[in-house]
Amino acid sequence: MQCLIFYSILPLTILAREYCAGESENDTRFSRSDNYFLLVTDILKDYVKDVRPICEGKPVVVYIDVALRQIQAVSEQSQVLSINAWLRFGWNDCNLSWNVSKYDGIKNVYLPEEKVWIPDICLYDNAEYMLRGLNEYYRVQINSSGFIQYNFPSQLHTSCSLNIKYFPFDVQTCNLTFGSWSYHVFEVTVMNTRIIGDRSSFLANGEWELVDFSITRHSQIYACCKEPYSTVIFQIKIQRKPAVHLLNLILPSILVSAIGLLGFFIPSESGEKISITVTVLLSLAVFHLVISETLPHNSDGLPYLGYFFLGNMLFVGLCCTLCIIVLNIHHVKSDDSKVVRFIRYLKTKKNSINIVNKAKYDVSHISSNHMTTGEVNTHEECSQTNAREKQRKPDLPIQKEYLLMDLLYEMEKSFSAKRKAEELKAELTTFENYVNRFFMILALILFLTLSFMVMNLS
Template sequence: MGLLKEGSSGAFTTTHATNIHNALLGSSYNNHVRPSDVTNISIEFVLFSLNDLDIKSQTMSTSGWMTVRWEDPRLVWTKSSYGDIEYIYTKQNKIWRPELIIDNSVEGMDPIGNDDIFFKVKNTGEVRWDPPGLYVTHCDIDVTYYPFDYQMCKIEVTSFAFTTEVLTLNKTRDTVNSEDFNENGEWIFYSSRVEERVLEENGEKFSKLEFQIVFQRRPGYYLTNIVYPVILISLLTNLSFLLPTDSGEKISYILTVLLALAVLLTLVGDSMPSTSKHTAVIGIYISIILMMAALGIFITVLNLRLYLNTDQTDVPKWLQCFTFTVLLKINCKSKKVEDTKLQLVCEDDEMELQEINDGRKSLKRMMNHRSNTPVVPTEDEFPFECKEVSVFLDYFFFYLFNIVTFIATVVLFIIIAVCDVPPI
């Protein structure tokens, strides 16, 4: 530092600043030569905003800047000799700087910074560089618990030209600086972490920093526009079994519900990434409801054939046994048998069925049923017509489908509430 001339201390003047630049950045300074044998670079990432987190393309766009610091012994001066000037500013093409790139960038791999950015140089030789940027990086999206999901995305900063033998990247702090973060309407900044890594390439090792950021989705919009409609439409599927057969609208009604579910499944699928690595739980739920709607159409068609059977006494043997074993228990809470007719009092609407001509046979059959020893009746003994059995089946499947829908919905929310934990 013999080039520096002693002078009296005083306030800042352009002369003093110019003398510092001339003394330090003269012909003897080579900006292509690193300042020391092993240069330690400290980096801090200041996150300003989350511009976009695209689930479909699996990219994250953020705005912020890197605060990069290192020591250059060639840039040291005595404050008292230059008017107590502690800092000077110079462009990045004047002094040495590390070549840093965003390793997981999806919009080019150009080095960070440009020639118009100033460096802040302290009299102790510390150099501070604050290159701002718009960082568009790849993000591995996990939509398993969509729309109550957390997403962890990374910004990977790597030394491009210098190996770990001559340059190391060190974290300034353990987390991303989010003091100036602007809130996003879709995502909440949840947590962050900084990890020091080593990148191996062609037998050489390069220092790397990973800035890991976790965002939590705001679920309000998706609850209103996806989750609630799916649950409501699934309940509408079950109502098709309560629709009177004589109305002639059972098939058209359940087909309309099936198409509505298919549209919702398409909307959810359009917002999901085109990958098989992760499957959304809500997508599985909608698929189950869609399958139940398709099964409901199949059951309704068969039940209509039974209801419109020309021979109303032609009830299959297995269905007769199923009626006494299951359907009557589900549909009726008490049975009254008279000498000339059998009356069933139902839980909901107390529907009365037709009279049974043979009272003695009906009494014997009902007593056997009450004693929990069901007897397979003959065609002459079975007291119900096909229409009546069809009504019993509608109520049975209405209760069954409601139970399955309730269990599937509860399991969906339990999985989302219990299993969904933030990555860090």
């Protein structure tokens, strides 16, 4: 019986205990909320946010840190770097400290930024009117010692001197310079909290690769004032990823230029030697008009890639000119042209060199009298043969004999002209092949030089 009474009363006891515990927690919560309200009221009662806190006559030390989040854009034409970052400011304000035990152990409070004094930290090379995120709707955290932490995200647009000579293999270095605009170093001093920037939350960029993110501190005296001003410089070093530009710009340009070399392999008889080089030149011109929009528009430092494209245009134009010269040699038909005279001049020089080199085989000692005697004997034999023919055919008319001799003379003259034309054509063909081969080797050397220059830049 006693056990039944005990077990019947036990649930009521547990419920009563839980109810009392809940009431005590609510009382504690209300009490803590009241203490928080009282704390904020007390620290802001006589606080003046427009006056710089002066604690023991020392300057206010502002700690600055930047967590790089993302590289948004790099404008070569306007010389601006745009990034997304998280800014972290910290400083001590002795006017906002309190005793923790007096306010039920409250160590931190969060207040709107317009309630407290905010140092006028600015980005010295800011490309916009003001620093985004500063003095907006983000709250500050204040601990019991008076140390304030002000963290907020921001989009920074800083002026940066960009060097695009080695585009698209360039490396750019830009600085984020933070400091107080109004207070000198004896009133507000900025300090860095680390020597290497925070990139733990950095998002990779498809065009740029983050190489280095370092932090340094400087003090400098400007022309306006006698006192020095302290700054914290965040140096961002980025390198362009050239894969897209290699695939879309450089490799197609090299391929189109290489097609211009095919003009030297096409026979002159086909009539396509000039047409292929002109087609390549026109296609390269159109291609360069398209890619000119991709190149950075900056006249201070022209990229070497632009000179490479110009060199490709000149190279294809040179190939076209050389093919025209080869075709002119191929279509020479006059025996008195400059090309034929130049070929005969070269042959004369060559024969002179051969005569000098083979002087021991000289046969100039042959007597001219002997040659004359041989010619006379040959003439006499021909005369005797003609006389015998006349004796054999006394009835052949004299007119037919003259006609036959004229016909033989014309045939001999025709054969001689044909032989000379064939010899001239053979000489021109040989000379054309030598010139075409020389021009092809010259164009190939120029093409390899241009390609090597691009590879050297990479």
